[in-house]
Each structure stands twice: as C-alpha cells, then as structure tokens.
Amino acid sequence: MTNDPTAHAGPGTLPDPARLRRHVEFLATGPRSRLRAPAAMERAETYVRDELSGAGWLVRRRPFDARWQLGSTDRHGHRALALKPRLHRRLRGANLIASLPGSGAGPVVVVGAHLDSVSGSPGADDNASGVAVVLETARLLAMAPVPPRVVLAVLDMEELGLIGARQAARELDRDAGVRGMICLESVGYFSDAPGTQRLPVGFEKLFPEASAATRADGHRGDFTLVVHRRSSSAAAETWRRAAAAAPTALPGLLLRDPRPDGPLGLLIGLAVPPANHLGRSDHAPFWNRGIPALMLTDTANFRNPHYHRSTDVPETLDYDRLASVAAATAVTAVSWPDAGPGPPVR
Template identity: 80%
Template sequence: MTNGLPAMDGPGPSVDPDRLRRDVEFLAGEPRSRRRSPRAMERAEAYVHDQLLRAGWRVERQPFDLRWRLGSTDRHGHRALALKPRLHHRLRGANLIATRPGAVDGPTVLVGAHLDSVSGSPGADDNASGVAVVLETARLLSALPVPPPVTLAVFDMEELGLIGARHAAGELNRRHRVRGMICLESVGYFTDEPGTQRLPAGFARAFPEAAAATRANGYRGDFTLVVHRRSSAAAAEVWRRAAAAASPALPGLLLRDPRPDGPAGLLIGLAVPPVNHLGRSDHAPFWNRRIPALMLTDTANFRNPHYHRPTDEPQTLDFERLAAVTAATVTTAVSWPGD
C-alpha cells in the first residue's frame, strides 16, 4: 500500500465512469478557447475550479500576460503537424493549480491536462477526457487521510503552443521541486477494430519495437501509449502495471523518447520529426527543464477520426477504459519512483 492506495500490483483505486462521463459532457458542450470562445472557456474554468474545491482541494488561479511568444495555431483541422509555428503578439490566460490542505511542503508529483480546445471542436477527447481524469484524481486523493505530495494542474492555451504549461513549468518549479509530471493528452478514445491505429511517417524506423507490437496487435487502437524518457522509465512501468491491474482491456504500450532531458532534447526534436511528435503536449516544457515526465495518450489523430473536428463528442469515448486510465494514473502519482 502507498498512502492508503493500492500498490502497483493491487486492484487499483475505485473510479466512477459515470462521474468521468458527466465531467466530459459538461466540458465538451461547446468549443472552449480563451481567444475564440472566451465565455465557454470561462464556464469550463469555473466548473473545474468548483469541482476541485468540492473535492477538498485548495485552488489557485495563476493568470499570465505574455508578449511575443512563439507558438502555434489553434485552427481546427484533422491534420496535426508537429510544428505549426505562429508568433503571438500578446496572450492572456490562466492556469489552475490545486493542492491539498495539510500536504507536506516539499517535492511534488504533478498531474495535469489542458482545458482548451481548437476552434470548431467541442474537444471531448482533446482534451475534456484528460481534465476529467484530473478531476477524478482529485476526488480519489481527497479520501486519503494523509495528503500525498501530489499537485494538480489544468493548463490554458495548449493548442496555441503549450503556452500555459510553459509558463507553469517555471512557476511551479520555483515554488516546489517538481519531481515528476504526468500529462493526460487525449486519453478517452479506444477501438478494438483491426487497422484503426496508424503510425506517423518514419515511426517504424525510429521505434521498431513499438511499431512491431502495434503490427502484432493488428493495428488495433485499444491501448494507451505511455511516452517517457530514461528519467521517467520506472514511472512508465509503474503506470503499465497499474493499468493491467485496473483492467485487462487496457494495455499500456511504453515508448521511450531517446532524447535527453533539457534544451538539447528540444533541439534534436526539431531535426527529427518522428521524435518531435512525442513532445506535442504539456509534458514537453517539463522535459525541457529536466523534470521527469510521462505523456499518456490514445495517440489522438493517429487513431481518432474525430480529432480536432466538430464530431469530437462525448459519445465517442470509452468511459470504462478511461476509468482504468484514471486508476493507473492515481496509483502512479502516489508511488512515483524515487530520485
């Protein structure tokens, strides 16, 4: 047992798929974006803030006002590019950071997901699914008598180039040492149909073992991809084993990004597009600051035909498997391997 939760070989914490569904249905009622649909974004932010408070967490809204930031476009469209550069003159947004009252002030494990969606898409999978896991994590951890060293984050402006996470990575590490980070990026779409899982161009050459495992599985989109680096390899294995304990229907496919943590890894990714796909979400700014991190994903546009489209709606998600994702995430957060 770890902080009252099952260890990685146990059955996993009890997660309510109906709560996950309700969270996703509320958040994915319409597109939400600080720039393109600010009222919807404000409603979504207020909902997340309220749910975290109800779960007994202390919530801090951390606004930011940034000028001349290189990012990307949040226009809708099914095709995702590793780089969609755009220079933003001014960006004003806010992250939500939640901590448990009574938690020890020290190194923390961060569990985070982005709240915004692209224009024209309600973003059920991308990324109401990830935020729903954060909210359910808050509820489960609130039941522990001793608050574990876990911090929760809901990031703004991921679709504009990881803007909120880039800001938060620096702010959080100045206040507390972040010893590990779990990023939930599009985690709710699964299918058992053969031939539904696609691979990026050049992926098989860069990652032959993962490509072979996908091929042997009939290219079924029935797994969660656990992207990690050497610094977070042990945490990735914790997550995989916890997912297997939570549900036999949720295999975890581990994929190691060969790049080093720090700025050198970022520069290598610019030169090797198949590798750069592994840094397309809010874990990347933490890697760039040499913080061990995982990205959990259903692989987004490489599986989900509704990615960045108006059809990315709650009824397309698998909430039973999303519950297993949550259970494995909670177990990993409270039993993150030592430094």
C-alpha cells in the same frame, strides 16, 4: 503499505465511469478557448474549480501575460501541432493549480491536462477526457490517509503552443520543485477494430519495437501509449502495471523517447522530425526544464478520426477504459519512483 489511494477508502471509491462521462459532457458542449470562445472557457474553468474545491483541494487561479511566444494556431483541422507554427505577440490566460491541505512542503508530482480546445471542435477527447481524469484523480487522492504531495494543473492555451504549461513548469519548479509530471493528452478514444491505429511517417525506423508490437496487435487502437524518457522509465512501468490491474484491464504500450531531458532534447527534436510527435503536449515544457515526465495518450490523430473536428463529441469515448486511465494515474502520482534504468524501450 500500499500506494493505492483507494485502498483505505470505503464503497464507491473506485474510478467512476459515469462521473467521468458527466465531466466530459459538461465540458464538451462546444469549443473552449480564451481567444475564440471566452464565455465557454470561463464556464469550463468555473466548473473545474468548483469540482476540485468540492473534492477538498485548495485551488489557485494563476493568470499569466505572455509576450512574443512562438507557438501554433488553434484553427481546427486534422493536422499535427508541429505543422501550424505561429508567433503570438501577446497572450493572456490562466492556469488552475490545486493542492491538498496538509500535503506538506517539498517537491511535488504534477498531474496535468489542458482545458482549451481548437476552434470548431467541442474537444471531448482533446481534451475534456484528460481534464475529466484530473478531476477523478482529485477525488481518489483526496481519500488517501495522508495527503500526498501532488499538484493538479488544469492548463490553458495548449492548442496555441503549450503556453500555459510553459508558465506552470517555470512557476512550479521555482515554488516547490517538481519530482515528476503526468500529462493527460487525449486519453478517451479506443477501438478494438483492426487497422484503426496508424503510425507517424518515419516511426517504424525510429521505434521498431513499438511499431512491431502495434503491428502484432493488428493495428488495433485498444491501448494507452505511455511516452517517457530514461528519467521517467520507472514511472512508466508503474503506470503500466496499475492500468493492467484496473477493474477494466487496460494495456499500456511504453515508448521511450531517446532524447535527454533539458534544452538538448528540444534541439535534437528539430533534427529528427518523427521525435517531435512525442513532445506534442504539456509535458514537453517540463522535459525542457530537466523534469521527468510522462505523456499518456490514445495517440490523437493517429487513431481518432474525430481529432480537431466538430465530431469530437462525448458519445465517441470509452468511459470504462477512461476509468482505468484515472486509476493508474492516481497510483502513479502517489508512488512516483526515483529515476532508474526502468524497462527496455518498447
């Protein structure tokens, strides 16, 4: 039996670039933030909830009240998360968690993306693109003949230091158990021009094979980076193959984080700064709890000149390739493989 959720559906069931664009255009009219732009955040949350419910998903709003959280500032700028630390006394937010009726009990695969943006940026790529893929994945999975044990998570306060994802990882792991997690982080910006893909400082020494592959391609930003660990190597390969087979073939560059899952991996990252870039989104709290996870990304500030700026607008994204991201994500979510040796580091 095929694991493609569109295989049993009728016409129009492939990922729809026009639908993805509509989602991004609605969400990215301006900054979205529980603290700095609460009305826009509420508008975006209502839209997401209505879209998920309309696709047949049961949506729960899970508020949280987090105190004394070490995180980051959400001020706009072209700097990386790790360079903007801040201690938050109290943060009140909410995640949206959705499941399909009849999906049954047992551990789930989580597909997640953060809804908030930094101040001063409409956040089309970061991260309306990721939320749009979650919504399109919802539509595709709802057509599966048997409802898959997949949970969709639209997460709050990523830009403040993965606050919503920390709450979601703990709650979902406690409630049903989590087999794996797919994080969509800035997945819509691509460029075929040479020299558009940059690498973090120290990256070539730490990841020589991935660096060599990027160099051989002329440093073009024409791929999705699939960040994984040993525990999610097989899932990363599943995603890569599905993206290559999508209507618009999309290369996936696999990059294995050598750190182990769990608290030890977090501590090692403090000693090896280049590795911290691999944990800069909502998959990291799942890794820290020992849960296999992937991060899908266009590499954000290492490719996109509009990252965290007012120019991160819907017109800059590639919706055909974004549809391929959605197709591969849906396939991987319903066929999450058991941990295994997987592919080599790339």
